Each structure stands twice: as structure tokens, then as C-alpha cells.
Amino acid sequence: MPSKSSARLAALTVAAACCAASAVVLTTPAHADTVRIHDIQGGTRTSPLAGQQVTDVTGIVTGVRAYGSSRGFWIQDPAPDADPATSEGVFVFTSSTPKGVAVGDAVTVSGTVSEYVPGGTSSGNQSLTEITRPVFTVVSSDNPLPAPTGLDARSVPAAYTAEPNGSVNALPLRPAEYALDLYESLEGMTVQVADTRVVGATDPYTELWVTVNPHEHRNQRGGTVYGSYDAQNTGRLQIQSLGQASDFPDANVGDTLAGKTTGPLDYNQFGGYTLVAGELGTLKPGNLHRESTRTQHTTELAIATYNVENLDPSDGTFAAHAAAIVNHLKSPDIVSLEEIQDNNGATDDGTVAADRTMAGLIDAIEAAGGPRYDWRSIDPADKQDGGEPGGNIRQAFLFNPARVSFTDRPGGDATTPTDVTRIRGKAALTLSPGRIDPGSEAFTNSRKPLAGEFTFRGRTVVVIANHFASKGGDQGLTSQYQPPSRGSETQRHLQAKAVHDFTAKILRTQRNAAVVALGDINDFEFSTTTELLEGENTLWSAIRSLPRPERYSYVYQGNSQALDQILISPSIRRGHHFSYDSVHINAEFHDQVSDHDPQVLRFRP
Structure with a gap:
């Protein structure tokens, strides 16, 4: 905060604007004998004086903000009214760094009462009542502050x-x-x-x-x-x-x-x-430790989902991600990776291949003491899958060839959809790896689901890796609109229906097929998105097998919530021969290598 000087012991008038000739002309002002801060704030969220000019509003300076895009100071009336609904404080927006004012100053402020909506009106946010274009006078300094x-x-x-x-x-x-x-x-x-x-x-x-x-x-x-x-x-x-x-x-x-x-x-x-x-x-410190899951038994297939947050060869996070996979996830047999970027990351030059990204991660895992993973993915068409511009993010499978085998059925590319067929009485993918319905409007400017067919101990398991549309653009929990609008759900609902319908087609072909749909679903286990994914006895979100306080993979605005999920078909759920773990290694920590916690499912096919 600005330091005080002896000159500030005298009354000081300051025009808080960016140029010298900044006097604000006040027209039909509301005078201080009738207008106090609580009159400006009023008993609702918007000021009854919004748009009007006020003069000589009194208060004690309680804070000065000299950084960022919203510079100014707060004043508070030390003599409040009896109405608990009316605030006694208000922000004085000066635009530039406030000069000649400090905490403890008694001031009078003249200016325009404004309602500022952070993020713009389209955000749905509430407005902040401010006094703008202010002229203020310091009456005295070193006054006691109003009690908090x-x-x-x-x-x-x-x-x-x-x-x-x-x-x-x-x-x-x-x-x-x-x-x-x-x-x-x-x-x-x-x-x-x-x-x-x-x-x-x-x-x-x-x-x-x-x-x-x-x-x-x-x-x-x-x-x-x-x-x-x-x-x-x-x-x-x-x-x-x-x-x-x-x-x-x-x-x-x-x-x-x-x-x-x-x-x-x-x-x-x-x-x-x-x-x-x-x-x-x-x-x-609360001494929170990063969790580690247990190692899968010989007869258990371990499948994980892990959002590695825009990983590309220029990142310095390969060793940290490798340590997470080896030490905390105990080297799962299959890992669905989300947010794998192309070989030059955000550089927008048409590059879509990610072999260097995958090689860097695989090498780092081996160096950390893990297995030599193999991988499968499909390169997206340039700038068609959303995410960071130029990054061309996509899902990819890591798998341990010493434990599982991948069934390759060639022909999959960015725009050709995989389908379901029957081979020797069993459901199979026509393309493996293959993308699910990549031409659908459900996946416009969004990541397309990646399906792959794996074999473990003679049993086929179809894995569908997902990264649904983000929640960006939804109204916040403190929105002026209640309940807040969640407009991003529209696309996720279409995506959920597409993945559900594809899974249902597999189960119609083979009733006891083992299907795992997993990834960054970008929605909660109690959401309509999840309900649409599940359908009626098609899939089930296995995070629900955890006690309610443990159902989270992400922390946003102080809410621990589930965005990453692993959903399983009835043959996996039946008999409860599975275990689920949300492995908390990132979301709760300031030094996180990703903002998501990985999820691990273990079961006996």
C-alpha cells in the first residue's frame, strides 16, 4: 500500500483520473446530508442510485488496490444504519493507481454510481456497485477502522x-x-x-x-x-x-x-x-500427502484415466507424469490419456502427429521404473477438436504389452467412424483404434471418442476414451441468475447419448461384453450427462462405488467434485468383482502437475 507522508496531514483533494484536466462535472448531485453509502447500496443487489451522480459521500478508507485492472480503494461508513440488508462499504474505482489516499483516511467522495458486471453482462455474473470517475478529498488521516x-x-x-x-x-x-x-x-x-x-x-x-x-x-x-x-x-x-x-x-x-x-x-x-x-x-500446514493406489493382482486388469493437461514435447512435466503413473497409479495395464497435444504443442502450423509426445512420456515412464508401454491413438484433423489453438489435443491409449494385447483393425482415421460387428459370436470393432461418430454435431470442435479393443487373459475388453466438451461459458454458482444456466450441457448431452448408443450396440451384439467408457467427462456423477451415458442398464459410473465424501477428481472454487469418471458395463459390475480408486495426487495441491486426479478401475474380466 502507498506510504503516508507529512503532507497528507492536511486536507487533500485528488481527481482520480488519467489526465490533469480531470475534474468531474456533477449535475443535479445527491448531497452528502441525504446520501450515505448504505443509500447507494440499497436493499437489493443493484443500487437505487445507479447512473446518478453523488457528492461528498463520507467514509473511512479500508483498503487500497494499486494493481490489476480494477484499481481503486474501498470506503466504509463508520456509522451504519439499522438495516442489515444495506452494505456500509463501497469500492471507489479510480482506473489508475490511486494517489494520495491510504488506509485510515477519512474521505469525501463525489462521482457516478455505477453497476459493473465482471466478465460482462453475457457472463450472468452479479454486478458490483462502485463509485466511478471520482473526485475525493482527504479530511483526516490515521482514523480507526470500522470493526470487521x-x-x-x-x-x-x-x-x-x-x-x-x-x-x-x-x-x-x-x-x-x-x-x-x-x-x-x-x-x-x-x-x-x-x-x-x-x-x-x-x-x-x-x-x-x-x-x-x-x-x-x-x-x-x-x-x-x-x-x-x-x-x-x-x-x-x-x-x-x-x-x-x-x-x-x-x-x-x-x-x-x-x-x-x-x-x-x-x-x-x-x-x-x-x-x-x-x-x-x-x-x-495440514501435511496432506499424495495418495497411491495398490498394485493390481495378477488376475486383475487395471485401467486408468488421466488428464495430463496439454502435454507436448516442450513441457517439463514428463518426469512428473511418469512418476505419477509408476509410483502412484502402480503402472496400470491400460491408461486412457486426455489432452495429449501434437508434436509442437500450441504452434499452429498444421502439425497433428503426436508420436514425439507419446515417445517422451513412454521413455520417462520406463526411466521411472515402469514398464515399456506401447500406445495407440488417432491423429485429429487440424483444428477440429477444440482445446488450445494449434495444440490438436486428443485421447491416447497406453498399454503394457506384457500384460495386455491390442487388437489392431486398420482403417481408423480422423473422419472415419468405427462400428460394431460380430466375429465368432462375439462383439468386435470394425476399426481398432477407431473414433466414434466423428462427423456428428455432438463432436463439433470437440474431442472425438477413441475406441480400442484389448485382450486380457483371453477375454476381450472394449475401452472407450472420452474427453467431453468443457463447462466453459456456464454461469457461475454466484450468478445473478438462479439456478445458474449450464449451457455447455447441451453438447455434452449429445456426446453422452452417442457413447451410450455405441455401447448399447456392443451389448446388443454380445450381452455379456466387457465395455469400459472413461475419461474427462467434464460433468458430475449426479448430472444428466452421466445419466444419459448410463442409460438403462448400459453403463454405470463406478465412482458411485466410493463413499460420497470420496467422489471427486477435481477442485474448482473450493468444491471437490467429480469430472473424471470410469463407467462399466453390466458384466463388469455384476458380482462386484471390481475396485475403484480416485487417486488424489494433483487437484488438492498448489504444485499440481495437472488439475485432474487420475482414476483407476481394477476387475477380473
Whole structure:
């Protein structure tokens, strides 16, 4: 934060704009004797004074943000009204780095009341009430700060939000009933959390997530599990810092921010309500360890899915991925890899082959003490499968030829679909490896499912590797629209139906066929996407064999959730001769090599 100087002991008037002649002309202003911060904030999510100009709004500066694209400072009225729905704080947006203002200053601010929607109106996000184009006067310095409002399990309601099947903007705030209403009623005010558990690890943008409700859907590793659209986790709160990025702690899930974390409550595009800390608690490690699964028995086939996050030859992560596969996954017999990029990664020059990428990973696995894997994949058509531009991501199979064999049936390419036929009374693929319905609109600008036929101890197993369309573009959980729109589901539903129908065709050809459909499904085990994949007795998501607190592979905004799944046909599920493990090695850690945790299925065909 800016340091104070002796000159700031006198009253100081500053025009916070980018040019010298920046005086804001105020027309029909609302005067300070009638307008306080709580009048600006009002009792709903949008200001009753939005678009109007105000003069001489008083407050104490509680935080100064001198970095990023949203620079300015927060002020709070030290004399609140009696209405718990009206916030006493507001952000003053200066655009450039604020000059001549510091925490503890008593100021008067004139400017325009604005509603800013982080991410734009199309995002569906709530708006942030601000005073823009400000002119402010420092009246005095070194004033005591307003006492922070504590957030804890007692103060945050268990109900998440009202669900009007539309915008909540115009609804009167009921902070005693709904968590989102409580947070909105504190927008811009100084809040405080104490001894909070980390539920989302520090990310590259120096932010993390904590929970103020320590018992809410907690799992044994310290996370907060997201298990239903109807069971939102109200205690999650994003933490950023007003200090130096280098001072921000490298936290894992299960760690604690010991002591007090205090600062203004902001709202941003990527996390919703965020405590921007001027005072940050001390990191107390929870000593979370990376898990390792057990080695498969001789008679068990081990199949894994692992999203390796845009792996290409220029990455320095081959050794880390190899160590994960060998040491933590115990060298599964078959590994479905998602996000294998072409030989020059994001370079957009028409390259689609990924043999160098695969060779680098295979060599690294062998160097780590694992088997010499073989591999199969199909190169996509250039720029037709989504993902990072120029990267041409695709799924690929690794398999241990000492344990399993791959049945090659040539002819598969980017655009030719594989089909189901009968050979000697058994279901077989016409192309192996082959892509499922690559010309379908379900897979436009998205990864096409890769099917392969394997043999283990004389039994055929068909494996379908998937990477469904991402959830990008969906409205956030703190959206102004409740329930939030999940528009990305439309394509995933089509994809799920295509994979289901292909599996059903195999089972019609051979009732007891062993089929495993797995990968980054980009949707939850309780979602409609999964229901469509499963159908009626076609597939079953085996992550449901785990206790509910263990059903997760990904951590997003402090929610531990299942995006990676392995689904099995009835012959595998029958008799429960299988075991399932979500191996937590990445998603809960700040030094993750991928943002996904791999999944492992073991069974006796």
C-alpha cells in the first residue's frame, strides 16, 4: 500500500483520473446530508442510485488496490444504519493507481454510481456497485477502522440462495436466510475470517479458497465435497491479498490460515465473493500427502484415466507424469490419456502427429521404473477438436504389452467412424483404434471418442476414451441468475447419448461384453450427462462405488467434485468383482502437475 507522508496531514483533494484536466462535472448531485453509502447500496443487489451522480459521500478508507485492472480503494461508513440488508462499504474505482489516499483516511467522495458486471453482462455474473470517475478529498488521516464483520458457521445461513428461475437482482436481500444475500449485504465492507481451513489450493493467480463452515460436506482430506445441485457449499470464500504476490502462501487443501484474515469483501469474475486481505492469516500446514493406489493382482486388469493437461514435447512435466503413473497409479495395464497435444504443442502450423509426445512420456515412464508401454491413438484433423489453438489435443491409449494385447483393425482415421460387428459370436470393432461418430454435431470442435479393443487373459475388453466438451461459458454458482444456466450441457448431452448408443450396440451384439467408457467427462456423477451415458442398464459410473465424501477428481472454487469418471458395463459390475480408486495426487495441491486426479478401475474380466 502507498506510504503516508507529512503532507497528507492536511486536507487533500485528488481527481482520480488519467489526465490533469480531470475534474468531474456533477449535475443535479445527491448531497452528502441525504446520501450515505448504505443509500447507494440499497436493499437489493443493484443500487437505487445507479447512473446518478453523488457528492461528498463520507467514509473511512479500508483498503487500497494499486494493481490489476480494477484499481481503486474501498470506503466504509463508520456509522451504519439499522438495516442489515444495506452494505456500509463501497469500492471507489479510480482506473489508475490511486494517489494520495491510504488506509485510515477519512474521505469525501463525489462521482457516478455505477453497476459493473465482471466478465460482462453475457457472463450472468452479479454486478458490483462502485463509485466511478471520482473526485475525493482527504479530511483526516490515521482514523480507526470500522470493526470487521465476522464470517463463520453461525453467521452464514445454510441455505445458499433464493431460486426464482431468473434474476435475483431485484429481490430484497434477506441476509439472515440466504448465504449469497449475506455476502451481498456485506459487499465492500471489511469482513474477517479466523482459523479457516483451505478447501482450494493456491493457484497461479495468487488466490485460494477457504471455508468458514468447517463441517460442511467435509471429507477426510480437508476438502468440501460438491455432491448435488441442491446442496451448495455456503461457507466457501475466495481469498486474495492486497500485499505482494510473493508473500502469498502456497497452500494445499487441508491447510489452515491460522489467526485472522481481514479485508474488504469484493466480487469478481472468477470467484464471486472474495475477501481481499489487508491482513492475511499465517499458513499452518495440514501435511496432506499424495495418495497411491495398490498394485493390481495378477488376475486383475487395471485401467486408468488421466488428464495430463496439454502435454507436448516442450513441457517439463514428463518426469512428473511418469512418476505419477509408476509410483502412484502402480503402472496400470491400460491408461486412457486426455489432452495429449501434437508434436509442437500450441504452434499452429498444421502439425497433428503426436508420436514425439507419446515417445517422451513412454521413455520417462520406463526411466521411472515402469514398464515399456506401447500406445495407440488417432491423429485429429487440424483444428477440429477444440482445446488450445494449434495444440490438436486428443485421447491416447497406453498399454503394457506384457500384460495386455491390442487388437489392431486398420482403417481408423480422423473422419472415419468405427462400428460394431460380430466375429465368432462375439462383439468386435470394425476399426481398432477407431473414433466414434466423428462427423456428428455432438463432436463439433470437440474431442472425438477413441475406441480400442484389448485382450486380457483371453477375454476381450472394449475401452472407450472420452474427453467431453468443457463447462466453459456456464454461469457461475454466484450468478445473478438462479439456478445458474449450464449451457455447455447441451453438447455434452449429445456426446453422452452417442457413447451410450455405441455401447448399447456392443451389448446388443454380445450381452455379456466387457465395455469400459472413461475419461474427462467434464460433468458430475449426479448430472444428466452421466445419466444419459448410463442409460438403462448400459453403463454405470463406478465412482458411485466410493463413499460420497470420496467422489471427486477435481477442485474448482473450493468444491471437490467429480469430472473424471470410469463407467462399466453390466458384466463388469455384476458380482462386484471390481475396485475403484480416485487417486488424489494433483487437484488438492498448489504444485499440481495437472488439475485432474487420475482414476483407476481394477476387475477380473
